[in-house]
Amino acid sequence: MIEMQDAAYGYGAEPLLSGLSLHLPPGSFHFLTGPSGAGKTTFLKLCYAELLPTGGHISLFGHTATGLARDGIADLRQRIGVVHQDCNFLDHLPLRDNLALPLTVTGKGSMVQESNLTELIGWVGLSARANAFPPELSGGERQRAALARAIIMDPDLILADEPTGNVDWDMSLRLLNLLVELNKLGKTVVIATHDLALIRAAKQRVQARVLRIQGGQIISAGADL
Numbered sequence: 001m002i003e004m005q006d007a008a009y010g011y012g013a014e015p016l017l018s019g020l021s022l023h024l025p026p027g028s029f030h031f032l033t034g035p036s037g038a039g040k041t042t043f044l045k046l047c048y049a050e051l052l053p054t055g056g057h058i059s060l061f062g063h064t065a066t067g068l069a070r071d072g073i074a075d076l077r078q079r080i081g082v083v084h085q086d087c088n089f090l091d092h093l094p095l096r097d098n099l100a101l102p103l104t105v106t107g108k109g110s111m112v113q114e115s116n117l118t119e120l121i122g123w124v125g126l127s128a129r130a131n132a133f134p135p136e137l138s139g140g141e142r143q144r145a146a147l148a149r150a151i152i153m154d155p156d157l158i159l160a161d162e163p164t165g166n167v168d169w170d171m172s173l174r175l176l177n178l179l180v181e182l183n184k185l186g187k188t189v190v191i192a193t194h195d196l197a198l199i200r201a202a203k204q205r206v207q208a209r210v211l212r213i214q215g216g217q218i219i220s221a222g223a224d225l
C-alpha cells in the first residue's frame, strides 16, 4: 500500500527525514511516535503526497509518488482519509454539511445516501450534534467529527495526526476504539501520537506496529512499549 525505499525529505537544504525504508501493508495498524518536531506530520504528508520525497523512492498504492500527475494525486486522495491535527471546519456550516463536503466537492454526493451520512454521524456518536455549528462543539466532538469527515469517502487508508490531542482519557479510548473498528473492517490505519498510554491500550485491542522517528530515521519501537 505504501512503500518507502531510502526516502528522504527536507524543508531546506538539510534533510529532516532520511533513510526511510518501510512497507505499510494493506490492513495493517501502525503507530508513529517520536518527540515534538521529529517529523511525524511531515511523514504523514509524504504518505498522502502532500509532500514529495526529496530523495529515495515512495510508492503509494503502486504508483511512484514523484511521478503522479495532478489527476493521479486527486484519485489517490480519494483512497486516503486524513484526520488533521487542527480539525478545521467551515464554521458557518452545520456539522452535517461539513461532513458532506468531501462528497459535494468530488461530485459523489448523490451516490451516498442521506441515510449513510446519518449512520456515519451516529457511528461517531454525534447524532445529537448533527445540526450544531463547529464552534459549538467540544474538543472530543470535533475530533470525532474529524474522523467522520476523513472516512466519508470510504478510504482504504486512514492517516490520523494526533487524533486524541486535547481530549481526556475516556474520549481517547473512544476514538481509539473507532479506529480499531475501522481496521477490523480492513482499513489500513496509521496514527501519529505522543501518547504512549494510548499505544499500550491499543496493543490489547489490535496487532499494532510501533514506528518511532528518532534522529530523522524511522525505527521499529514495538518491543519496549
Ligand SMILES: Nc1ncnc2c1ncn2[C@@H]1O[C@H](COP(=O)(O)OP(=O)(O)OP(=O)(O)O)[C@@H](O)[C@H]1O
Residues within 6 Å of the ligand: 011, 016, 034, 035, 036, 037, 038, 039, 040, 041, 042, 043
Ligand atoms: N512548511 C514547513 N517549512 C519549514 N519547516 C517546517 C515546515 N513544516 C514543518 N517544519 C519543521 O519540520 C520539523 C518537523 O515538523 P513536523 O510537524 O513534521 O513534526 P511533528 O513530529 O509532527 O511535531 P509535533 O509532534 O509537534 O506535531 C519541525 O522542526 C518543523 O518546524
